[in-house]
Amino acid sequence: MATLRQHLLGMTALVGTGLAFAAPAQADLTVISFGGAVQQAQIKAYYEPFTAATGIKIIPGEYNGEQAKIKAMVDTKNVTWDVVEVETAELLRGCEEGLYEPLDFAKIGDKKDFLASAVTECGIGTFVWATILAYNADKLTTPPTSWADFWDVKKFPGKRSLRKGAKFTLEIALLADGVKPAEVYKVLATKEGVDRAFAKLDQIKGDIQWWQAGAQPPQMLASGDVIMSSAYNGRIATAQKEGRNLQIVWNGSVYDADHWTIPKGTPNAAEAYKFIQFASLPKTQGAYSQQIAYGPVNLKAIDGLDAKIAANLPTAPKNLENALANNGQFWVEYGEELEQRFNAWAAK
Amino acid sequence: MTALDDTQATAPGSVPLRVQLRRAERITKLKYLGLIAPLAIFLAVTFLWPIGALLWHSVDNPEVVEALPETTKLLRSWDRKALPDEAVFAAFARDLAAAHGNPALAGAAKRLNMERSGFRSQLMNTGRKLRVEAGQSAKAAVLAADARWGEVSSWQALARNSTPFTAFYLLAALDHKIADDGSIVHADPDQTIYVEILLRTLWMSVIVTLISLALAYPLAYLLATIPSKSSNLLMIMVLLPFWTSVLVRVAAWIVLLQNEGPINRALVGLGIVDEPLQLVFNRLGVYIAMVHILLPFAVLPLYSVMKGISPSYVRAAVSLGSPPFRSFWKIYFPLTLPGIGAGGLLVFILSMGYYITPALLGSPREQMASYFVAFYVNETTNWGMAAALSTILLAATLVLYIIYSRYFGPARVNQVAPR
Structure with missing residues (x-):
């Protein structure tokens, strides 16, 4: 019987209606992340081993963190993304607004095994990344050492690049203006503090070329379009591996975790949990940090890291010395007003 | 019809000719209606309905009313001067208890956060913390959960959203807002942007239209006057880029115009300039690419009009002693006005909605209205704001179109142009 059925199945597949029969066996899982080098590392560390272990095929997709598509999917109850990587502010906001499933941690692992900031109602951290100052060491003979140097157009003439948006840009402006990392969000919560950040940005407005996608800074630095840029540290580390002479200044880095979430109403929630559980294991998290210089959130993975790799991660104690932890809750509160003001400022 | 009435060619007992005719006309009209019905229905479903729904979003404000039904009902009759009374606080406490854990509350919090940053946590935290103990007044309980409810402005913000x-x-x-006292005032100067963006959108569209017409006119003239064998080849060259994806053409312009691109390298290599010129990521780059993309829309209407102008008019003028330029200006040019009008309007209206070209080839100072529509749709999921900007853009375009058709429309042009 079995062989006959297989035979028939083969036949139907041949005539082109096989999909309907193949679907119930194992659903494909659509996993959306920030693309580029991040996605390449995720494919190697998570997607391929996961498919090998479970037989569930993963369809990798990418986006730039915009929540509109997810909202549209959830609102119309037609969710085609099963697992999504999001930044902290979007996670907190989306969780409150009902875009994401509250997670059942029994299906993922012991909460105690993770960094405290990685465990939230609707998300589990996947890696720690940092926005750092990067420069092209072939073009600059004296290396910059801080964001204050980034603002010094006399000592370092040429275009520089920042992410187009208020988030991180305003923090960086205040750090450059001498605000201590611990004070940044306190200052930014006041009108005077915001004015101060924009006044600082005014000083170099004409010298800034804005970037939007994480893959842009290494390209712009390598091509010589800009001499310095804010960038995601992992992208720069990957460019270094490819032989580019780009360097990282850890002083004044702004770090944050990205999280896995499950959009509310996905039909593949069970498989999504399986994937998230798999991607939160010490072994796979360690493999990810070997692929790209982003830190694991599983404490056991942090302990098991090779010392050479660990030294290049945002979580290395030396790199954390003068670093700023991104405050997701602050951006949930003030994000819209500050992004609006940033747009108004940038467009003039 | 009256002529028919007079002749009275109807036999007694039969249907009058007038009625028969009217019936026949009605059937013909129904036939025509039937023929255009598929198109009309298609347009209504795919064009009018979505646009209407979008415009609706620009005034739609359901979030707060849905999350806090009792409170908003009471606030509608509140004088908006002193703190509301105990009944409102009690209704507020009941609404919050009912809405707790419900995404509707987060929706209201998001909406209110637009009125004032920090309102989101004020509402959400109150929703989490609020417990009215027995014997305690609701007002005391609400104020204990968050002291900001003691400020009149918190309630004024709620009241503004109670409808x-x-x-x-x-x-x-339009860079305005409703102040706490209910009057309409200018937005803070550091938040104002959209009037300037709208004017910029209009200005850039005008420039692109003028450049396109200036370039298209001689080209269309050439196409219309040379033998059809060579004009067909030229026409293909005009249309070929027209059939290429806009994204591909924009990407190609980035490659051509960038600092290390072929144009700059050639200029530096020939010694014309010492340093590469900034040709892209500024307004120049946007103009170059937009004109290139929109040029066929100016060429084609001009060409079709010019093709229909008999060369004998100008020849006649010249043979009657008019100098060549005068013949062109007095005879030929007025005849091409309908083409200039149609091509110009087409390019202008298309320019008004341009998004991808300025987004990729411009700096923030070149972004037009559509960029901000996309920003609100994609990045902040603020569809109300996106819809409002679209409404303003649509209204501005319509007003300009009405002015245009009033003064330069086909009727006017036809009066000027001898037929």
């Missing part, structure tokens, strides 16, 4: 419609988005799209 299912709002002018908030449309006013914001």
Whole structure:
């Protein structure tokens, strides 16, 4: 019987209606992340081993963190993304607004095994990344050492690049203006503090070329379009591996975790949990940090890291010395007003 | 018809000819209606309905009313001067208890956060913390949960959103806002942007239209006057880029115009300039690419008009002693006005909605209205604001179109142009 059925199945597949029969066996899982080098590392560390272990095929997709598509999917109850990587502010906001499933941690692992900031109602951290100052060491003979140097157009003439948006840009402006990392969000919560950040940005407005996608800074630095840029540290580390002479200044880095979430109403929630559980294991998290210089959130993975790799991660104690932890809750509160003001400022 | 009435060619007892005719006409009309019905239905479903729904979003304001039904009902009759009374606080406490854990509350919090940053946590935290103990007044309990409820402005913000419609988005799209006392005032100078963006959108569209017409006119003239064998080849060259994806053409312009691109390298190599010129990521780059993309829209209407002008008019003028330029200006040019009008209008209206070209080839100073529509749709999921900006853009385009058709429309042009 079995062989006959297989035979028939083969036949139907041949005539082109096989999909309907193949679907119930194992659903494909659509996993959306920030693309580029991040996605390449995720494919190697998570997607391929996961498919090998479970037989569930993963369809990798990418986006730039915009929540509109997810909202549209959830609102119309037609969710085609099963697992999504999001930044902290979007996670907190989306969780409150009902875009994401509250997670059942029994299906993922012991909460105690993770960094405290990685465990939230609707998300589990996947890696720690940092926005750092990067420069092209072939073009600059004296290396910059801080964001204050980034603002010094006399000592370092040429275009520089920042992410187009208020988030991180305003923090960086205040750090450059001498605000201590611990004070940044306190200052930014006041009108005077915001004015101060924009006044600082005014000083170099004409010298800034804005970037939007994480893959842009290494390209712009390598091509010589800009001499310095804010960038995601992992992208720069990957460019270094490819032989580019780009360097990282850890002083004044702004770090944050990205999280896995499950959009509310996905039909593949069970498989999504399986994937998230798999991607939160010490072994796979360690493999990810070997692929790209982003830190694991599983404490056991942090302990098991090779010392050479660990030294290049945002979580290395030396790199954390003068670093700023991104405050997701602050951006949930003030994000819209500050992004609006940033747009108004940038467009003039 | 009256002529028919007079002749009275009807036999007694039969249907009068007038009625028969009218019936026949009605059947013909129904036939025509039947023929255009598929198109009309298609347009209504795919064009009018979505646009209407979008415009609706610009005044739609359901969030707060849905999350806090009792409170908003009471606040509608509140004088908006002193703190509301105990009944409102009690209704507020009941609404919050009912809405707790419900995404509707987060929706209201998001909406209110637009009125004032920090309102989101004020509402959400109150929702989490609020417990009215027995014997305690609701007011005391609410104030204990968050002291900011003791400020009149918190309640004024709630009251502004106690109706299912709002002018908030449309006013914001015109750089205005409703103040706490209910009057309409200018937005803070560091938040104003949209009037300038609208004017910029209009200005850039005008420039692109003028450049396109200036370039298209001689080209269309050439196409219309040379033998059809060579004009067909030229026409293909005009249309070929027209059939290529806009994205591909924009990407190609980035490659051509960038600092290390072939144009700059050639200029530096020939010694014309010492340093590469900034040709892209500024307004120049946007103009170059937009004109290139929109040029066929100016060429084609001009060409079709010019093709229909008999060369004998100008020849006649010249043979009657008019100098060549005068013949062109007095005879040929007025005949091409309908083409200039149609091509110009087409290019202008298309320019008004341009998004991808300025987004990729411009700096923030070149972004046009559509960029901000996309920003609100994609990045902040603030569809009310996106809809309001679209409404303003649509209204501005319509007003300009009406002015255009009033003064330069086909009727006017036909009066000027001898037929």
